[in-house]
Amino acid sequence: MSYIAILLTFVFINNFILVQFLGLCPFIGVSKSSANAIGMGVSVTFVTTASSVVAWAVYYFLLVPMHLEYLQTLTFILVIASLVQLLEMVIQKISPALYQALGIYLPLITTNCAVLGIAIINITNSYNVMESFTAGFAAGAGFTLAIVLMSNIREKLDLMPVRRAFRGMPIAFISAGLMALSFMAFDKALLTNLHLV
Amino acid sequence: MKINWKELTKGIFKENPVFVIVLGLCPTLGVSTQVSNALGMSAGVLFVLLFSNLLISALRNFIPDSIHIPAYVVIIASLVTIIEMVMHAFVPAVYSALGVYLPLIVVNCIILGRAEAFATRNTVLDSVLDAIGMAIGFALGLTLIAVIRELLGSGTITLFAVGNFDGVIRIPWFYNNPIRVMSLAPGALLLMGYLKAFFDWTGARKKDR
Numbered sequence: 001m002s003y004i005a006i007l008l009t010f011v012f013i014n015n016f017i018l019v020q021f022l023g024l025c026p027f028i029g030v031s032k033s034s035a036n037a038i039g040m041g042v043s044v045t046f047v048t049t050a051s052s053v054v055a056w057a058v059y060y061f062l063l064v065p066m067h068l069e070y071l072q073t074l075t076f077i078l079v080i081a082s083l084v085q086l087l088e089m090v091i092q093k094i095s096p097a098l099y100q101a102l103g104i105y106l107p108l109i110t111t112n113c114a115v116l117g118i119a120i121i122n123i124t125n126s127y128n129v130m131e132s133f134t135a136g137f138a139a140g141a142g143f144t145l146a147i148v149l150m151s152n153i154r155e156k157l158d159l160m161p162v163r164r165a166f167r168g169m170p171i172a173f174i175s176a177g178l179m180a181l182s183f184m185a186f187d188k189a190l191l192t193n194l195h196l197v
Numbered sequence: 198m199k200i201n202w203k204e205l206t207k208g209i210f211k212e213n214p215v216f217v218i219v220l221g222l223c224p225t226l227g228v229s230t231q232v233s234n235a236l237g238m239s240a241g242v243l244f245v246l247l248f249s250n251l252l253i254s255a256l257r258n259f260i261p262d263s264i265h266i267p268a269y270v271v272i273i274a275s276l277v278t279i280i281e282m283v284m285h286a287f288v289p290a291v292y293s294a295l296g297v298y299l300p301l302i303v304v305n306c307i308i309l310g311r312a313e314a315f316a317t318r319n320t321v322l323d324s325v326l327d328a329i330g331m332a333i334g335f336a337l338g339l340t341l342i343a344v345i346r347e348l349l350g351s352g353t354i355t356l357f358a359v360g361n362f363d364g365v366i367r368i369p370w371f372y373n374n375p376i377r378v379m380s381l382a383p384g385a386l387l388l389m390g391y392l393k394a395f396f397d398w399t400g401a402r403k404k405d406r
Contacts, residue, residue, distance in 0.1 A: 018382060018386075019382045020227065020297075020382075021222065021223050021226040021227045021382070021385070022223055022227075022297075023223070024226065025220070025222060028219070028222070070281075070282060072300070073274055073277055073278050073281065073300040074271070074274040074275060074277075074278055077270055077274050077303050077304070078267075078271070078274075081267065081270065110304075111304045111306065111309060113304050116300070116301060116304050117223075117297055117301060120297050120300055120301075121297055164398075165394045165395075165397050165398035165401065166390075166394045169219065169390075169393055170391070170393040170394035170397065171390065171394075173387070173389045173390030173393060174386070176386045176390075177383045177384070177385075177386030177388075177389075177390060178383070178387075180382045180383035180386055181378070183382075184381065184382075
Protein backbone atom coordinates (compact mmCIF):
# COMPACT_ATOMS: atom_id res chain seq x y z
CA MET A 1 0.00 0.00 0.00
CA SER A 2 1.42 3.39 -0.91
CA TYR A 3 1.97 6.06 1.71
CA ILE A 4 -0.65 8.36 0.19
CA ALA A 5 -3.17 5.54 0.40
CA ILE A 6 -2.36 5.01 4.10
CA LEU A 7 -2.65 8.72 4.73
CA LEU A 8 -6.05 8.95 3.02
CA THR A 9 -7.26 5.79 4.74
CA PHE A 10 -6.55 6.95 8.28
CA VAL A 11 -7.46 10.63 7.87
CA PHE A 12 -10.71 10.23 5.92
CA ILE A 13 -11.87 6.69 5.12
CA ASN A 14 -11.24 5.12 8.53
CA ASN A 15 -11.20 8.32 10.55
CA PHE A 16 -10.33 7.23 14.07
CA ILE A 17 -13.12 9.11 15.80
CA LEU A 18 -15.95 9.26 13.32
CA VAL A 19 -15.65 5.79 11.82
CA GLN A 20 -13.78 3.63 14.33
CA PHE A 21 -14.80 5.39 17.57
CA LEU A 22 -11.25 5.31 18.94
CA GLY A 23 -10.52 8.25 21.24
CA LEU A 24 -14.14 9.25 21.76
CA CYS A 25 -13.69 10.21 25.44
CA PRO A 26 -11.32 13.15 24.78
CA PHE A 27 -13.32 13.94 21.64
CA ILE A 28 -16.42 14.64 23.73
CA GLY A 29 -14.55 15.86 26.82
CA VAL A 30 -12.01 18.32 25.41
CA SER A 31 -13.92 19.72 22.42
CA LYS A 32 -15.64 22.59 24.23
CA SER A 33 -13.22 25.27 22.98
CA SER A 34 -11.18 25.29 19.79
CA ALA A 35 -7.93 26.30 21.55
CA ASN A 36 -8.09 23.21 23.76
CA ALA A 37 -9.08 21.05 20.80
CA ILE A 38 -6.02 22.12 18.82
CA GLY A 39 -3.76 21.47 21.83
CA MET A 40 -5.22 18.01 22.33
CA GLY A 41 -5.03 17.22 18.61
CA VAL A 42 -1.37 18.20 18.31
CA SER A 43 -0.42 16.24 21.45
CA VAL A 44 -2.24 13.14 20.24
CA THR A 45 -0.60 13.36 16.80
CA PHE A 46 2.78 13.61 18.49
CA VAL A 47 2.16 10.55 20.63
CA THR A 48 0.48 8.37 17.98
CA THR A 49 3.38 8.98 15.58
CA ALA A 50 6.08 8.27 18.17
CA SER A 51 4.35 5.29 19.75
CA SER A 52 3.61 3.66 16.37
CA VAL A 53 7.32 3.55 15.60
CA VAL A 54 8.41 2.49 19.09
CA ALA A 55 5.71 -0.17 19.42
CA TRP A 56 6.67 -1.50 15.97
CA ALA A 57 10.32 -1.74 17.02
CA VAL A 58 9.46 -3.44 20.32
CA TYR A 59 7.22 -5.95 18.55
CA TYR A 60 9.63 -6.94 15.79
CA PHE A 61 12.95 -6.73 17.65
CA LEU A 62 11.86 -7.99 21.07
CA LEU A 63 8.59 -9.93 21.03
CA VAL A 64 8.90 -11.81 17.72
CA PRO A 65 12.45 -13.18 18.28
CA MET A 66 11.45 -14.35 21.77
CA HIS A 67 8.06 -15.77 20.59
CA LEU A 68 6.17 -13.61 23.05
CA GLU A 69 3.64 -12.14 20.58
CA TYR A 70 0.80 -12.81 23.01
CA LEU A 71 2.24 -10.23 25.42
CA GLN A 72 1.56 -7.52 22.83
CA THR A 73 -1.18 -5.71 24.77
CA LEU A 74 0.74 -5.69 28.04
CA THR A 75 4.02 -4.47 26.51
CA PHE A 76 2.38 -1.85 24.29
CA ILE A 77 0.53 -0.17 27.13
CA LEU A 78 3.72 -0.05 29.21
CA VAL A 79 5.74 1.27 26.27
CA ILE A 80 3.15 3.95 25.59
CA ALA A 81 2.94 5.01 29.24
CA SER A 82 6.73 5.35 29.52
CA LEU A 83 6.94 7.08 26.15
CA VAL A 84 4.38 9.68 27.22
CA GLN A 85 6.33 10.30 30.43
CA LEU A 86 9.56 10.62 28.44
CA LEU A 87 8.00 12.97 25.89
CA GLU A 88 6.67 15.10 28.73
CA MET A 89 10.16 15.44 30.23
CA VAL A 90 11.82 16.09 26.86
CA ILE A 91 9.30 18.77 25.88
CA GLN A 92 9.63 20.40 29.28
CA LYS A 93 13.41 20.56 28.84
CA ILE A 94 13.52 21.65 25.18
CA SER A 95 10.57 23.98 24.88
CA PRO A 96 8.88 25.24 28.06
CA ALA A 97 6.43 27.20 25.92
CA LEU A 98 5.23 24.07 24.14
CA TYR A 99 5.09 22.29 27.49
CA GLN A 100 2.88 25.04 28.85
CA ALA A 101 0.52 24.53 25.93
CA LEU A 102 0.47 20.72 25.81
CA GLY A 103 1.35 19.84 29.42
CA ILE A 104 -2.15 19.28 30.71
CA TYR A 105 -3.11 17.01 27.81
CA LEU A 106 -0.10 14.68 27.84
CA PRO A 107 -1.00 12.65 30.98
CA LEU A 108 -4.52 12.09 29.60
CA ILE A 109 -3.17 10.56 26.42
CA THR A 110 -1.88 7.34 27.99
CA THR A 111 -5.44 6.11 28.38
CA ASN A 112 -6.54 7.34 24.96
CA CYS A 113 -7.80 4.39 22.90
CA ALA A 114 -6.45 5.96 19.72
CA VAL A 115 -2.82 5.57 20.80
CA LEU A 116 -2.98 1.91 21.77
CA GLY A 117 -5.36 1.34 18.85
CA ILE A 118 -2.98 2.52 16.16
CA ALA A 119 -0.10 0.50 17.64
CA ILE A 120 -2.21 -2.68 17.46
CA ILE A 121 -3.66 -1.86 14.02
CA ASN A 122 -0.13 -1.40 12.62
CA ILE A 123 0.79 -4.89 13.78
CA THR A 124 -2.50 -6.43 12.54
CA ASN A 125 -1.99 -4.87 9.09
CA SER A 126 1.70 -5.99 9.16
CA TYR A 127 2.98 -2.57 8.16
CA ASN A 128 6.74 -1.94 7.91
CA VAL A 129 8.34 0.81 9.95
CA MET A 130 7.76 3.64 7.46
CA GLU A 131 4.16 2.59 6.90
CA SER A 132 3.63 2.47 10.68
CA PHE A 133 5.06 5.96 10.98
CA THR A 134 2.73 7.24 8.24
CA ALA A 135 -0.28 5.47 9.74
CA GLY A 136 0.50 6.87 13.19
CA PHE A 137 0.80 10.39 11.86
CA ALA A 138 -2.33 10.05 9.70
CA ALA A 139 -4.37 8.70 12.59
CA GLY A 140 -3.33 11.67 14.71
CA ALA A 141 -4.10 14.07 11.87
CA GLY A 142 -7.55 12.54 11.43
CA PHE A 143 -8.16 12.87 15.16
CA THR A 144 -7.09 16.53 15.06
CA LEU A 145 -9.32 17.22 12.07
CA ALA A 146 -12.37 15.73 13.75
CA ILE A 147 -11.82 17.31 17.17
CA VAL A 148 -11.16 20.79 15.73
CA LEU A 149 -14.28 20.62 13.51
CA MET A 150 -16.26 19.42 16.52
CA SER A 151 -15.03 22.24 18.77
CA ASN A 152 -16.08 24.82 16.19
CA ILE A 153 -19.53 23.24 15.96
CA ARG A 154 -19.85 23.22 19.76
CA GLU A 155 -18.78 26.86 20.07
CA LYS A 156 -21.61 27.75 17.66
CA LEU A 157 -24.03 25.43 19.47
CA ASP A 158 -23.49 27.32 22.74
CA LEU A 159 -25.32 30.28 21.22
CA MET A 160 -28.21 28.24 19.84
CA PRO A 161 -31.50 27.52 21.59
CA VAL A 162 -31.25 23.81 22.43
CA ARG A 163 -33.94 21.93 24.37
CA ARG A 164 -32.96 21.24 27.96
CA ALA A 165 -32.68 17.47 27.69
CA PHE A 166 -30.42 17.77 24.63
CA ARG A 167 -28.03 20.36 26.07
CA GLY A 168 -24.38 19.38 26.50
CA MET A 169 -23.51 15.81 25.67
CA PRO A 170 -26.55 14.59 23.70
CA ILE A 171 -26.39 17.39 21.15
CA ALA A 172 -22.62 16.84 20.87
CA PHE A 173 -23.22 13.18 20.00
CA ILE A 174 -25.89 14.05 17.45
CA SER A 175 -23.62 16.67 15.82
CA ALA A 176 -20.85 14.07 15.70
CA GLY A 177 -23.29 11.66 14.08
CA LEU A 178 -24.16 14.16 11.37
CA MET A 179 -20.47 14.81 10.83
CA ALA A 180 -19.85 11.07 10.54
CA LEU A 181 -22.63 10.95 7.95
CA SER A 182 -20.71 13.41 5.78
CA PHE A 183 -17.49 11.42 6.28
CA MET A 184 -19.26 8.43 4.73
CA ALA A 185 -18.64 10.14 1.40
CA PHE A 186 -15.03 8.95 1.77
CA ASP A 187 -15.21 5.32 0.81
CA LYS A 188 -12.70 2.59 -0.03
CA ALA A 189 -13.71 3.19 -3.66
CA LEU A 190 -11.85 6.49 -3.41
CA LEU A 191 -8.53 4.65 -3.33
CA THR A 192 -9.48 2.55 -6.37
CA ASN A 193 -10.59 5.62 -8.30
CA LEU A 194 -7.32 7.38 -7.55
CA HIS A 195 -5.41 4.23 -8.70
CA LEU A 196 -3.74 3.92 -5.29
CA VAL A 197 -4.59 0.27 -4.68
CA MET B 198 -21.01 -10.44 57.56
CA LYS B 199 -23.39 -7.87 56.15
CA ILE B 200 -23.59 -7.68 52.39
CA ASN B 201 -24.02 -4.15 51.09
CA TRP B 202 -26.43 -4.69 48.20
CA LYS B 203 -26.48 -1.00 47.35
CA GLU B 204 -22.94 -1.33 45.93
CA LEU B 205 -24.32 -3.88 43.49
CA THR B 206 -27.46 -2.10 42.35
CA LYS B 207 -26.03 1.42 41.98
CA GLY B 208 -24.03 0.47 38.87
CA ILE B 209 -27.11 -0.87 37.11
CA PHE B 210 -29.28 2.26 37.06
CA LYS B 211 -28.23 5.19 39.23
CA GLU B 212 -24.58 5.23 38.15
CA ASN B 213 -24.91 3.32 34.88
CA PRO B 214 -21.44 3.52 33.31
CA VAL B 215 -22.72 3.93 29.75
CA PHE B 216 -25.55 6.43 30.07
CA VAL B 217 -24.93 8.28 33.34
CA ILE B 218 -21.15 8.44 33.82
CA VAL B 219 -20.51 8.05 30.06
CA LEU B 220 -17.32 5.99 30.28
CA GLY B 221 -15.88 3.40 27.95
CA LEU B 222 -17.48 4.73 24.80
CA CYS B 223 -15.09 3.29 22.23
CA PRO B 224 -16.16 -0.33 22.71
CA THR B 225 -19.78 0.66 23.36
CA LEU B 226 -20.18 2.20 19.94
CA GLY B 227 -17.57 0.12 18.12
CA VAL B 228 -18.89 -3.38 18.80
CA SER B 229 -22.62 -2.66 19.01
CA THR B 230 -23.35 -3.61 15.39
CA GLN B 231 -24.42 -7.13 16.41
CA VAL B 232 -25.98 -8.38 19.63
CA SER B 233 -23.60 -11.35 19.80
CA ASN B 234 -20.56 -9.03 19.71
CA ALA B 235 -22.08 -6.90 22.46
CA LEU B 236 -22.56 -9.99 24.63
CA GLY B 237 -18.98 -11.14 23.99
CA MET B 238 -17.64 -7.70 24.88
CA SER B 239 -19.77 -7.60 28.04
CA ALA B 240 -18.38 -10.97 29.11
CA GLY B 241 -14.84 -9.69 28.57
CA VAL B 242 -15.47 -6.54 30.58
CA LEU B 243 -17.19 -8.51 33.38
CA PHE B 244 -14.18 -10.81 33.72
CA VAL B 245 -11.58 -8.04 33.66
CA LEU B 246 -13.53 -5.67 35.92
CA LEU B 247 -14.32 -8.37 38.47
CA PHE B 248 -10.77 -9.62 38.83
CA SER B 249 -9.14 -6.19 38.62
CA ASN B 250 -11.37 -4.85 41.40
CA LEU B 251 -10.76 -8.01 43.43
CA LEU B 252 -6.97 -7.97 43.03
CA ILE B 253 -6.60 -4.23 43.47
CA SER B 254 -8.74 -4.05 46.59
CA ALA B 255 -6.88 -7.04 48.02
CA LEU B 256 -3.51 -5.41 47.27
CA ARG B 257 -4.54 -1.86 48.17
CA ASN B 258 -2.39 -1.78 51.30
CA PHE B 259 0.69 -3.18 49.56
CA ILE B 260 0.92 -1.03 46.44
CA PRO B 261 2.89 2.17 47.15
CA ASP B 262 0.87 5.27 46.41
CA SER B 263 3.40 6.84 44.04
CA ILE B 264 3.29 3.98 41.52
CA HIS B 265 -0.31 2.88 41.92
CA ILE B 266 -1.44 3.77 38.38
CA PRO B 267 1.31 1.75 36.60
CA ALA B 268 0.68 -1.15 38.98
CA TYR B 269 -3.05 -1.10 38.17
CA VAL B 270 -2.36 -0.91 34.45
CA VAL B 271 -0.12 -3.99 34.63
CA ILE B 272 -2.80 -5.93 36.54
CA ILE B 273 -5.49 -4.91 34.06
CA ALA B 274 -3.30 -5.62 31.01
CA SER B 275 -2.48 -9.12 32.28
CA LEU B 276 -6.18 -9.86 32.77
CA VAL B 277 -6.95 -8.57 29.27
CA THR B 278 -4.22 -10.80 27.82
CA ILE B 279 -5.82 -13.79 29.58
CA ILE B 280 -9.31 -13.02 28.21
CA GLU B 281 -7.84 -12.43 24.73
CA MET B 282 -6.19 -15.84 24.71
CA VAL B 283 -9.28 -17.56 26.13
CA MET B 284 -11.57 -15.99 23.53
CA HIS B 285 -9.13 -16.77 20.71
CA ALA B 286 -9.12 -20.42 21.75
CA PHE B 287 -12.81 -21.01 22.52
CA VAL B 288 -14.88 -18.45 20.57
CA PRO B 289 -12.73 -17.51 17.53
CA ALA B 290 -15.73 -15.98 15.71
CA VAL B 291 -16.37 -13.48 18.50
CA TYR B 292 -12.61 -12.89 18.85
CA SER B 293 -12.24 -11.83 15.23
CA ALA B 294 -15.46 -9.79 15.27
CA LEU B 295 -14.28 -7.78 18.29
CA GLY B 296 -10.90 -7.19 16.62
CA VAL B 297 -8.98 -4.25 18.01
CA TYR B 298 -11.66 -3.46 20.61
CA LEU B 299 -10.79 -6.52 22.71
CA PRO B 300 -7.20 -5.48 23.60
CA LEU B 301 -8.54 -1.95 24.03
CA ILE B 302 -10.34 -3.08 27.21
CA VAL B 303 -7.00 -2.15 28.82
CA VAL B 304 -7.62 1.55 28.26
CA ASN B 305 -11.35 1.31 28.93
CA CYS B 306 -12.01 4.13 31.37
CA ILE B 307 -14.59 2.08 33.29
CA ILE B 308 -12.01 -0.39 34.56
CA LEU B 309 -9.25 2.02 35.59
CA GLY B 310 -11.93 4.42 36.81
CA ARG B 311 -13.51 1.86 39.14
CA ALA B 312 -10.07 0.76 40.34
CA GLU B 313 -9.14 4.33 41.13
CA ALA B 314 -12.48 5.55 42.49
CA PHE B 315 -13.67 2.47 44.33
CA ALA B 316 -11.32 -0.51 44.75
CA THR B 317 -8.46 1.53 46.26
CA ARG B 318 -10.50 2.48 49.31
CA ASN B 319 -13.03 -0.29 49.86
CA THR B 320 -13.03 -3.87 51.10
CA VAL B 321 -12.73 -6.85 48.77
CA LEU B 322 -16.39 -7.82 49.13
CA ASP B 323 -17.68 -4.32 48.38
CA SER B 324 -15.32 -4.02 45.41
CA VAL B 325 -16.51 -7.32 43.95
CA LEU B 326 -20.15 -6.23 44.31
CA ASP B 327 -19.31 -2.88 42.73
CA ALA B 328 -17.56 -4.64 39.82
CA ILE B 329 -20.50 -6.98 39.20
CA GLY B 330 -22.98 -4.10 39.32
CA MET B 331 -20.93 -1.91 37.00
CA ALA B 332 -20.37 -4.79 34.57
CA ILE B 333 -24.10 -5.56 34.50
CA GLY B 334 -24.84 -1.87 33.94
CA PHE B 335 -22.30 -1.79 31.10
CA ALA B 336 -23.72 -4.99 29.60
CA LEU B 337 -27.29 -3.63 29.72
CA GLY B 338 -26.29 -0.35 28.11
CA LEU B 339 -24.22 -2.03 25.41
CA THR B 340 -26.88 -4.65 24.67
CA LEU B 341 -29.62 -2.02 24.48
CA ILE B 342 -27.62 -0.07 21.89
CA ALA B 343 -26.75 -3.24 19.98
CA VAL B 344 -30.37 -4.49 19.90
CA ILE B 345 -31.68 -1.17 18.57
CA ARG B 346 -28.87 -0.82 16.02
CA GLU B 347 -29.12 -4.36 14.71
CA LEU B 348 -32.93 -4.36 14.64
CA LEU B 349 -33.15 -1.11 12.69
CA GLY B 350 -29.94 -1.55 10.68
CA SER B 351 -30.41 -5.07 9.36
CA GLY B 352 -33.66 -6.37 10.85
CA THR B 353 -32.01 -9.24 12.69
CA ILE B 354 -30.97 -10.16 16.22
CA THR B 355 -27.78 -12.25 16.12
CA LEU B 356 -27.21 -14.60 19.04
CA PHE B 357 -24.96 -17.64 19.24
CA ALA B 358 -25.56 -20.64 16.96
CA VAL B 359 -26.84 -23.75 18.73
CA GLY B 360 -27.43 -26.98 16.77
CA ASN B 361 -29.77 -26.40 13.81
CA PHE B 362 -30.48 -22.81 14.84
CA ASP B 363 -27.94 -20.53 13.11
CA GLY B 364 -28.22 -17.88 15.80
CA VAL B 365 -29.86 -15.22 13.65
CA ILE B 366 -33.43 -14.16 14.46
CA ARG B 367 -35.00 -12.35 11.50
CA ILE B 368 -37.63 -9.79 12.43
CA PRO B 369 -40.32 -9.89 9.67
CA TRP B 370 -40.96 -6.30 8.62
CA PHE B 371 -37.60 -4.80 9.57
CA TYR B 372 -35.69 -7.51 7.66
CA ASN B 373 -37.10 -6.31 4.34
CA ASN B 374 -36.82 -2.59 5.17
CA PRO B 375 -33.50 -2.07 6.94
CA ILE B 376 -32.27 1.44 7.77
CA ARG B 377 -28.67 0.75 6.77
CA VAL B 378 -27.23 3.88 8.36
CA MET B 379 -28.02 2.53 11.84
CA SER B 380 -25.50 -0.28 11.45
CA LEU B 381 -22.85 2.17 10.19
CA ALA B 382 -20.84 4.62 12.26
CA PRO B 383 -23.18 7.67 12.12
CA GLY B 384 -26.11 5.61 13.38
CA ALA B 385 -24.21 4.70 16.54
CA LEU B 386 -23.42 8.33 17.35
CA LEU B 387 -26.96 9.54 16.60
CA LEU B 388 -28.52 6.76 18.65
CA MET B 389 -26.15 7.45 21.56
CA GLY B 390 -27.17 11.13 21.45
CA TYR B 391 -30.90 10.36 21.51
CA LEU B 392 -30.55 7.73 24.25
CA LYS B 393 -28.44 10.05 26.40
CA ALA B 394 -31.04 12.82 25.94
CA PHE B 395 -33.79 10.36 26.92
CA PHE B 396 -31.96 9.27 30.10
CA ASP B 397 -31.14 12.87 31.02
CA TRP B 398 -34.80 13.77 30.51
CA THR B 399 -36.13 10.94 32.69
CA GLY B 400 -33.50 11.74 35.33
CA ALA B 401 -34.46 15.42 35.37
CA ARG B 402 -38.18 14.54 35.60
CA LYS B 403 -37.56 12.36 38.64
CA LYS B 404 -35.66 15.18 40.31
CA ASP B 405 -38.40 17.75 39.60
CA ARG B 406 -41.03 15.66 41.31
